[in-house]
Amino acid sequence: MAYLTINGVGKTFGSQHWAVRDFNLEIERGELVSFLGPSGCGKTTTLRMVAGFETPTTGTIVVDGEDITNQPPNQRNVGMVFQSYALFPNMTVADNVGFGMMVAHKPKDEIQKRVSELLDIIHMAGFGNRFPHQLSGGQQQRVALARALALSPRVLLLDEPLSALDAKIRVSLRAEIRSIQQQLGITAIYVTHDQEEALSLSDRVVVMNAGRMEQVGAPFEIYNFPTTEFVAQFVGTLNTVSADVVDPKEGILRLEGQQIQTLESLDGVKANDKVLTAIRPERISFLADGEKANLMEGVIQSITFLGSIVRIQFQVGNAEFHMDTFNNPQLDLPKIGDKVQVTFSRRAVLVLTSGGTA
Amino acid sequence: MRKFNVWAWFIFLVGVLYFFIPLFSVFEFSMRMLKGRYTFEAYRVAFSDPAFYEHFGFSLLWAAITLVVSLLLVVPTAYWVHWRLPKIRPAVEFVTLMPFVVPAVVLVFGLIRLYGSPPLTLTTTPILLIAGYVVLSLPYMYRAVDTGLRAIDVRTLTEAALSMGAGWGTILGRVIFPNLRTAILSGVFLTFAIVMGEFTFASLLVWPAFGPYMEEIGAMRAYTPQALSVVSFLLTWASIGLLQWVGRGTAAESQVAGAR
Numbered sequence: 001m002a003y004l005t006i007n008g009v010g011k012t013f014g015s016q017h018w019a020v021r022d023f024n025l026e027i028e029r030g031e032l033v034s035f036l037g038p039s040g041c042g043k044t045t046t047l048r049m050v051a052g053f054e055t056p057t058t059g060t061i062v063v064d065g066e067d068i069t070n071q072p073p074n075q076r077n078v079g080m081v082f083q084s085y086a087l088f089p090n091m092t093v094a095d096n097v098g099f100g101m102m103v104a105h106k107p108k109d110e111i112q113k114r115v116s117e118l119l120d121i122i123h124m125a126g127f128g129n130r131f132p133h134q135l136s137g138g139q140q141q142r143v144a145l146a147r148a149l150a151l152s153p154r155v156l157l158l159d160e161p162l163s164a165l166d167a168k169i170r171v172s173l174r175a176e177i178r179s180i181q182q183q184l185g186i187t188a189i190y191v192t193h194d195q196e197e198a199l200s201l202s203d204r205v206v207v208m209n210a211g212r213m214e215q216v217g218a219p220f221e222i223y224n225f226p227t228t229e230f231v232a233q234f235v236g237t238l239n240t241v242s243a244d245v246v247d248p249k250e251g252i253l254r255l256e257g258q259q260i261q262t263l264e265s266l267d268g269v270k271a272n273d274k275v276l277t278a279i280r281p282e283r284i285s286f287l288a289d290g291e292k293a294n295l296m297e298g299v300i301q302s303i304t305f306l307g308s309i310v311r312i313q314f315q316v317g318n319a320e321f322h323m324d325t326f327n328n329p330q331l332d333l334p335k336i337g338d339k340v341q342v343t344f345s346r347r348a349v350l351v352l353t354s355g356g357t358a
Numbered sequence: 359m360r361k362f363n364v365w366a367w368f369i370f371l372v373g374v375l376y377f378f379i380p381l382f383s384v385f386e387f388s389m390r391m392l393k394g395r396y397t398f399e400a401y402r403v404a405f406s407d408p409a410f411y412e413h414f415g416f417s418l419l420w421a422a423i424t425l426v427v428s429l430l431l432v433v434p435t436a437y438w439v440h441w442r443l444p445k446i447r448p449a450v451e452f453v454t455l456m457p458f459v460v461p462a463v464v465l466v467f468g469l470i471r472l473y474g475s476p477p478l479t480l481t482t483t484p485i486l487l488i489a490g491y492v493v494l495s496l497p498y499m500y501r502a503v504d505t506g507l508r509a510i511d512v513r514t515l516t517e518a519a520l521s522m523g524a525g526w527g528t529i530l531g532r533v534i535f536p537n538l539r540t541a542i543l544s545g546v547f548l549t550f551a552i553v554m555g556e557f558t559f560a561s562l563l564v565w566p567a568f569g570p571y572m573e574e575i576g577a578m579r580a581y582t583p584q585a586l587s588v589v590s591f592l593l594t595w596a597s598i599g600l601l602q603w604v605g606r607g608t609a610a611e612s613q614v615a616g617a618r
Contacts, residue, residue, distance in 0.1 A: 073520040076521075080517065086515055089510070100523055103523045103524045
């Protein structure tokens with residue numbers, strides 16, 4: 001049996017509108033699962049139901065064999081890290097970290113020992129006597145993390161903890177969060193709308209849309225094999241173009257007058273049906289000698305430098321495509337208006353139906 | 359360099375004179391009890407009257423009880439409105455502003471009519487007086503606490519404390535109250551100043567207090583009431599000064615609490 005089971009959970013807020021609907025998930029002990037989705041998709045509501053700040057309209061939440069669905073939040077032993085840090089402004093860093101233990105009437109010595117242990121873990125050993133307003137945003141969030149970990153919670157919940165921080169700190173802190181989570185072997189749920197964050201630090205990602213789970217899987221799986229159009233569009237950049245089925249058995253499609261082929265045969269469609277195809281920009285490259293697979297001809301529309309990546313936009317018939325290539329000084333890029341041939345493997349062609357890949 | 363604005367200074371000076379000339383006149387008059395020289399005789403007389411201490415002491419007692427009741431009523435109410443019922447905030451604000459609309463004399467007659475005869479006779483107890491004072495102080499106390507609560511992220515701080523196992527007593531006592539220190543103090547001192555000088559309730563409910571005493575002395579003597587007026591002003595200023603002193607250094611904390 002899984003360590004944390006969210007079974008058929010749904011939530012309405014006084015109307016017929018379901019903020020979360022039929023949410024089912026099993027999380028293993030020590031696993032970090034991210035809830036990823038756009039604003040209003042229900043990810044934070046689901047997290048708040050696990051924390052006990054919202055009561056599910058339907059379903060149950062079970063942690064380590066104990067049904068906590070209707071348990072008050074202060075009896076769940078679930079640690080939470082908030083986007084706004086939520087450190088108590090009237091308390092020092094040490095008092096903030098030790099607050100939960102003070103509430104639990106732990107002996108002073110034990111509190112001091114644990115606080116200093118946790119400050120070591122978050123690399124803030126000398127900061128115990130400072131007040132929150134004397135710390136940077138990143139430091140405050142590390143203190144908030146230490147505070148949430150102080151009571152060795154059964155589950156650690158992180159609600160967009162890095163959203164208020166600048167880009168560089170975000171990257172370093174997310175690595176730190178992951179490392180601490182793995183070091184302590186704590187079960188964690190991480191809510192974010194940032195796909196890079198979710199993909200980089202999670203064991204599994206739950207992509208959510210309009211209150212429903214769209215797909216659950218490892219980051220590699222979510223990125224490379226999206227099962228719905230929403231996941232394909234939301235996670236990463238994607239070229240999606242409508243194509244006509246030519247030969248479903250061979251997986252042959254006609255796309256803007258040019259023929260391409262999928263790796264596997266297409267089930268559930270017949271010749272002349274229209275399907276939606278999707279190709280990741282980084283799976284497309286300029287045609288080099290001796291290359292094979294799918295070929296397309298297009299005209300360069302624009303070239304954008306994105307640091308280590310160069311994104312090239314080209315047009316095939318009426319459809320626009322993006323391709324990504326690694327930047328390097330020797331890169332021989334075409335010019336805008338040039339006619340180019342591009343190639344991509346058969347595996348790169350995803351055929352999206354309304355329900356999933358064909 | 360900023361330009362010296364003559365008009366701004368002129369208006370400021372007019373304001374200062376408008377405020378201080380009457381005050382100075384009262385002080386100057388209170389010093390003229392003995393003919394031909396300035397003395398503190400009026401103050402000596404005022405402070406040597408045992409009735410002064412008795413009435414002042416009663417007012418201090420009423421103020422202390424009013425503050426306790428008012429804080430116990432207003433802080434949890436305002437907190438709960440912010441945390442759970444933000445939609446009813448305008449309605450609560452309206453109710454707390456009623457003492458500005460309903461004159462004290464109307465309120466006290468209403469209370470006497472309702473509680474002056476059985477089944478619930480409260481006019482013989484100080485309950486009505488305290489209740490009246492709590493109502494009178496509502497606009498100041500609620501506003502002050504509400505402003506303080508707006509400056510901190512009540513919801514997130516509460517949830518953070520809850521997630522660490524804290525109960526409501528701990529949350530209010532350890533997290534909310536300390537972060538509302540300045541706001542609560544400003545409400546406390548305003549309420550204190552109002553209760554110490556209040557006349558209508560104490561007089562009509564026939565309870566000894568500093569307000570009716572001042573009025574009584576004013577009707578009988580010339581110099582002592584002026585001395586007591588100056589003492590009242592000093593008391594109010596001392597309260598404000600104390601507020602400034604106790605509330606110092608909390609601005610940065612409030613700012614962090616407000617960061618979302």
